[in-house]
Amino acid sequence: MSTDATDISSGKETSDGSPSADPEDIPMMQWLYNRIFLVAIASLVFFFVVYLGWGLVDILSVPSR
Numbered sequence: 001m002s003t004d005a006t007d008i009s010s011g012k013e014t015s016d017g018s019p020s021a022d023p024e025d026i027p028m029m030q031w032l033y034n035r036i037f038l039v040a041i042a043s044l045v046f047f048f049v050v051y052l053g054w055g056l057v058d059i060l061s062v063p064s065r
Helices: 028-034 036-060
Strands: none
16 A cells, blocks of 8 residues: 555545645636635625615615606
């Protein structure tokens, strides 16, 4: 048995015992979820746009005299 770790999906070995993780091998959604501040900013922008849009629709739907 070897002391080097082998990545099962690609067969790549690393010398420090950790599985190899090339940036190209990481799925896009996992890459996105690993960036917690990017997710937080995206959620703030989403809620700002939704509530702003909801407010505008609500104001514009008030009938005039």
